[in-house]
Structure formats: C-alpha cells, structure tokens
Amino acid sequence: MKYSRQREAIYRAVRQSCSHPTADTVYEQVRDENPQISLGTVYRNLNQLVDGGMLTKIAMPYDGDRFDGRMDEHYHMICTGCGKVVDVNLLSLSQLDSEILQKTGFRVSAHHMVLEGTCEDCAARKPSA
Amino acid sequence: MKYSRQREAIYRAVRQSCSHPTADTVYEQVRDENPQISLGTVYRNLNQLVDGGMLTKIAMPYDGDRFDGRMDEHYHMICTGCGKVVDVNLLSLSQLDSEILQKTGFRVSAHHMVLEGTCEDCAARKPSA
DNA sequence: CTAGGTGCAAAGCGTTTGCTCGGGG
DNA sequence: CCCCGAGCAAACGCTTTGCACCTAG
Numbered sequence: 001m002k003y004s005r006q007r008e009a010i011y012r013a014v015r016q017s018c019s020h021p022t023a024d025t026v027y028e029q030v031r032d033e034n035p036q037i038s039l040g041t042v043y044r045n046l047n048q049l050v051d052g053g054m055l056t057k058i059a060m061p062y063d064g065d066r067f068d069g070r071m072d073e074h075y076h077m078i079c080t081g082c083g084k085v086v087d088v089n090l091l092s093l094s095q096l097d098s099e100i101l102q103k104t105g106f107r108v109s110a111h112h113m114v115l116e117g118t119c120e121d122c123a124a125r126k127p128s129a
Numbered sequence: 130m131k132y133s134r135q136r137e138a139i140y141r142a143v144r145q146s147c148s149h150p151t152a153d154t155v156y157e158q159v160r161d162e163n164p165q166i167s168l169g170t171v172y173r174n175l176n177q178l179v180d181g182g183m184l185t186k187i188a189m190p191y192d193g194d195r196f197d198g199r200m201d202e203h204y205h206m207i208c209t210g211c212g213k214v215v216d217v218n219l220l221s222l223s224q225l226d227s228e229i230l231q232k233t234g235f236r237v238s239a240h241h242m243v244l245e246g247t248c249e250d251c252a253a254r255k256p257s258a
Numbered sequence: 259c260t261a262g263g264t265g266c267a268a269a270g271c272g273t274t275t276g277c278t279c280g281g282g283g
Numbered sequence: 284c285c286c287c288g289a290g291c292a293a294a295c296g297c298t299t300t301g302c303a304c305c306t307a308g
Contacts, residue, residue, distance in 0.1 A: 059188075059190030059191055061188030061241040062188055077229070077233075077235050077237065079235070080238065086233070086235065088229060088233070093222075093225075095221065096221065096222075099221065100206070100217060100244070104206075104215070104217070104249070105248070105249030105252070106206050106208070106215065106244075106246055106247070106248050106249065107246045107247045107252060108206065108244045108245070108246040109209065109245055109246040109247065110244070110245040110246070111242065111243075111244055111245070112190040112241075112242065112243045112244070112245065113240065113241065113242040113243075114240075114241045114242075115229070115235075115237045115239070115240055115241070116237070116238055116239040116240070116241065117235055117236045117237040117238045117239070118235070118236045118238065119234070119235050120233070120234030120235065123234070123236060
C-alpha cells in the first residue's frame, strides 16, 4: 500500500481514539490538520485499513459503522443513555462456537455482537433508569 | 392499533416465513394478494409491529434489517455461503449480563448478536470452504 | 364524522463510485 | 514517468416522511 499523508492521519486518529469513532467523527478530527480532505477519502482509507487488517469495522445496530484500532477479538456495548461505546473483553463466549457446531452443524467464523444497556456513569447520574 | 388489511397481510407474511425476511422480501410476497401496496406501507407497518411487540427487527451487520416473528430471546447466524439466516437458541449466554455487570458496571438490557459462518448444507456442498 | 392508514414520490442518511488531477516511488 | 491516491460530486441502497386521499370504528 502506497503511503499517503491522509491515510496516516486517519489511521492515527482511530488508533488514538478510545471512542470507536464513526467515519464522520474521523473526518471531523482529521480535518484539523488536513483541511482539504474529503469524506470520500476517509471512507476509502478506513475500508482499506480494515481490509489490510489494521483496523476493525464495528457494525452498529441501527446506526452507522464505527471503527476500532484494537485488533484482538472483543465485543462492544453501547450505552442507551449517553451513546458511549465501550469494549467487552471476551468472557464465556469461547465455547459458544463449538457448542453451536455440535448442535446445529453451523461452523462459526465471526461474531457480530453489540450489547445495549446503561453504563456506570449514566446509572449514577440517573439511578432510576 | 386500527385494523388494516395491509398490516394483517404483512404480519402473516413474517410469521409464516422462516427465512427472516427483509422489508423488500415481505413487500414482494404481500404484493401477490395486494398488488397496490407500497414499500413505504410495508416499512411503516413492520416498524409499528415491532414497536407493538409483535415482531422483532434483526439488525444485520453490513446489510438491511430483517424481521422475525419469533418473540422469545434468541440470536441469529448468517451463512456466508448461501446467505441463509437461521436461529440460534440461547446457549451459555445467560450469565453474560451479570458477569459484565460485575466486571464493568454496565447494565445490559439487550443483545444484538449475529454469528457468521458456514451452514451444514454449504459445508456438505463444498467441503473445502 | 374523524383519527389513523394508504399510496406515491421525494427526501434523508450513510456509504460508494466515476472522473480528473496530484504526488509517491 | 507511471500508477495509486486525493478531492469533488453524483449516485446508490435502504429507510423514512410529507401530502392528499381513503377507510375502519
């Protein structure tokens, strides 16, 4: 892959962020140091970086995709209060695939999981929710 | 909710199907007995039925939403070979929420999970995949 | 009679793509 | 020098919405 200043900036923006940004958020941020960049370029590069195994795309239910610089297998939770997206480390899901294979013959190759709920901050802010 | 012939037909179409149809597939099917129906009406009614707790919407990663007449909690797997979407009954996921609450303080209220892989039929058809 | 539903078409939104120009190697 | 990438704008696919007419209750 040929180097470009824009891709470099996009890659850095996602890696440095811990908010699992959307393409649009990356665009906003990258424009600071690169005012001429276009949204199309951001999408193109995000997809290239995903294809190249440098980033992960998170398909959010009912919302635009988000991007993640963490490449180890994990899942995500979205807070219905503030919209924050946080990581879930792999817990008891490891045996799931073999359990499914045994029971259904379906050989799982990827998980797309997003949990929805209320984060600690929002629970503290509004205990009734 | 006021009765309408169209909503009736849409509801029946989703309940009778075991293929987790998209809005468009429902549209195609309902047009047989209701040629004047519009796609907008199909979307409107599907959403009303989901809001009313009569159907579930399945957010497919990287693809249009699908609808499901099964209302008990379960997940879905999509075959990367043939695109078939099948049900996964709840397995060892039940303790996941409390595990997450303990470790992160995030109170889970909903799961959005789609597993990707190869179904038994496709595995038989093309053993190398 | 009237609130809510339909059909139609246009708009919305996130994302992709065709084209021409520019810059990396 | 050549080709991939950038910038721009138009197109795209799925979904929603505004509007005028219709229909269940």
